Amino acid sequence: MFGFFKKKPSLKEELSKNPHQPHKWIKLAEESEKEAPQALINALLYSNGELIDTVAKKIKNLALFRKVEPLIPEVEKSLGKDYASFLQGLVEEYKRNYQKARNLYDVARNSQNKTLSFLSNYYIAMLYLKEGLLDLAYKTIKEIEAEAPETYKLELSVKKRELEEQLGISGSKILKSFKEGLKKTRDALGLSDFAGRQVDESLFEELEERLILADVGVSTTLKLIEELRKEAKKKKIKTSDELLEIMKEKLKAILKNCKGELNLTEKPSVILVLGVNGVGKTTTIGKLAKQLKDSGLSVVLAAADTFRAAAIEQLEVWAERAGARIVKGQEGTDPAAVVFDAIQSIKAKGEDVLIVDTAGRLHNKQNLMKEIHKIKKVIAREFPGQPAEILLVLDANTGQNAISQAKTFKEITDVTGIALTKLDGTAKGGIVIAICNELKIPIKFVGIGEKIEDLRKFDPNEFVESLFEMGEGEE
Numbered sequence: 520m521f522g523f524f525k526k527k528p529s530l531k532e533e534l535s536k537n538p539h540q541p542h543k544w545i546k547l548a549e550e551s552e553k554e555a556p557q558a559l560i561n562a563l564l565y566s567n568g569e570l571i572d573t574v575a576k577k578i579k580n581l582a583l584f585r586k587v588e589p590l591i592p593e594v595e596k597s598l599g600k601d602y603a604s605f606l607q608g609l610v611e612e613y614k615r616n617y618q619k620a621r622n623l624y625d626v627a628r629n630s631q632n633k634t635l636s637f638l639s640n641y642y643i644a645m646l647y648l649k650e651g652l653l654d655l656a657y658k659t660i661k662e663i664e665a666e667a668p669e670t671y672k673l674e675l676s677v678k679k680r681e682l683e684e685q686l687g688i689s690g691s692k693i694l695k696s697f698k699e700g701l702k703k704t705r706d707a708l709g710l711s712d713f714a715g716r717q718v719d720e721s722l723f724e725e726l727e728e729r730l731i732l733a734d735v736g737v738s739t740t741l742k743l744i745e746e747l748r749k750e751a752k753k754k755k756i757k758t759s760d761e762l763l764e765i766m767k768e769k770l771k772a773i774l775k776n777c778k779g780e781l782n783l784t785e786k787p788s789v790i791l792v793l794g795v796n797g798v799g800k801t802t803t804i805g806k807l808a809k810q811l812k813d814s815g816l817s818v819v820l821a822a823a824d825t826f827r828a829a830a831i832e833q834l835e836v837w838a839e840r841a842g843a844r845i846v847k848g849q850e851g852t853d854p855a856a857v858v859f860d861a862i863q864s865i866k867a868k869g870e871d872v873l874i875v876d877t878a879g880r881l882h883n884k885q886n887l888m889k890e891i892h893k894i895k896k897v898i899a900r901e902f903p904g905q906p907a908e909i910l911l912v913l914d915a916n917t918g919q920n921a922i923s924q925a926k927t928f929k930e931i932t933d934v935t936g937i938a939l940t941k942l943d944g945t946a947k948g949g950i951v952i953a954i955c956n957e958l959k960i961p962i963k964f965v966g967i968g969e970k971i972e973d974l975r976k977f978d979p980n981e982f983v984e985s986l987f988e989m990g991e992g993e994e
């Protein structure tokens with residue numbers, strides 16, 4: 520069955536009388552699934568290729584590749600080979616014919632039209648990323664960075680910085696390793712104690728105890744141990760080493776669902792940061808501001824925690840360290856007014872990212888809720904669709920308490936991601952697994968130290984590998 524779609528005969532009728540209205544063709548595509556393929560092609564034709572970016576995004580978002588494919592000859596006839604090759608490239612990429620897609624984008628990248636040429640290069644870079652050809656992706660991004668339209672600048676500079684880190688060209692600073700940051704948790708779990716043992720009931724019981732002590736959480740632990748028991752029986756597993764391998768894969772599978780990227784696709788992008796006092800909110804904002812600054816973005820901090828003068832001062836110190844501009848008010852000013860001022864100045868200066876620090880007084884949930892909603896309203900009114908991120912900061916030291924804080928904040932507003940701080944100072948790093956399993960909110964960052972560079976993107980594989988790594992020169 521195809522389901523129903525809302526038909527707007529008036530728009531269709533209007534377009535059949537006067538088709539020279541490209542944006543209305545886009546609107547028709549949004550309204551009607553059935554009309555969408557032809558409507559998008561018409562939008563492209565009647566805009567004389569101008570709407571290629573919008574059309575490509577819509578084809579992807581609505582997954583119209585196969586329906587658009589038979590219409591590509593129309594595009595070739597009216598707009599030429601470059602546009603047709605680009606669209607066919609989208610289709611081939613969808614079919615996972617990556618080499619073919621790249622050749623087609625390659626044809627389009629030579630177009631005289633700047634937008635089409637940029638987009639083709641951009642899609643080539645993304646293809647390289649998909650295929651793990653990081654150095655080629657990096658090279659392509661560097662080549663097109665300068666000519667990128669405003670809407671792509673943010674994304675490209677963040678990608679470039681990530682690639683620099685992955686390729687080891689991010690400067691000479693030796694970063695604290697993730698493994699170092701997780702030492703206390705790894706020691707508490709002591710998985711190396713289980714090596715070379717027989718699989719028997721006492722092994723399961725000890726593993727269960729260690730996981731609970733590391734704050735993996737009772738329900739998550741019980742479920743995991745039960746699955747391990749079943750699998751050990753089914754696969755007739757005799758040695759603990761094999762069992763630990765299975766456990767590792769299971770943990771990776773749980774955590775894979777909680778990997779999340781910061782969404783910074785719009786300019787400006789607003790990140791609203793929530794969290795109770797003392798969890799490391801200000802520090803995290805400072806570290807994040809520095810990372811974004813280092814990737815070439817202009818960053819503004821709004822000191823909307825106006826409850827305490829000390830909070831404003833502390834944010835000022837971090838703004839200075841990160842090289843970010845700060846907008847603040849007096850102690851006791853309406854936080855939404857500070858945010859409003861920040862927005863006005865960003866509009867005037869054309870800056871890229873706004874990070875809003877908020878007060879987190881959970882004992883007064885009603886007031887907190889009102890305050891957050893008011894701030895969100897001010898942001899959305901000035902920048903529709905923002906804040907792009909509502910980041911909740913949790914302190915790993917507080918173990919299970921972090922889960923109940925997250926639940927409360929989730930009741931107050933949508934949380935798009937978690938930054939989990941102080942993983943380095945705790946033996947309760949298992950809380951990452953509990954957060955993922957119980958809250959289903961992406962963990963976007965983890966803090967593994969007090970220094971400005973000690974904030975990492977959360978990588979599930981790296982996290983699990985660090986928990987399981989044995990000894991090797993760490994003592």
Ligand SMILES: Nc1nc2c(ncn2[C@@H]2O[C@H](COP(=O)(O)OP(=O)(O)OP(=O)(O)O)[C@@H](O)[C@H]2O)c(=O)[nH]1
Pocket residue numbers: 794795796797798799800801802803830833940941942943944965966967968969973
């Ligand atoms: N070891 C370690 N310490 C951290 C980390 N993140 C923050 N801290 C420390 O935690 C303490 C509290 O951090 P703040 O950033 O002041 O916390 P806050 O949530 O802004 O607190 P208020 O300003 O009181 O609301 C500071 O001493 C930080 O240095 C981390 O990842 N690891």
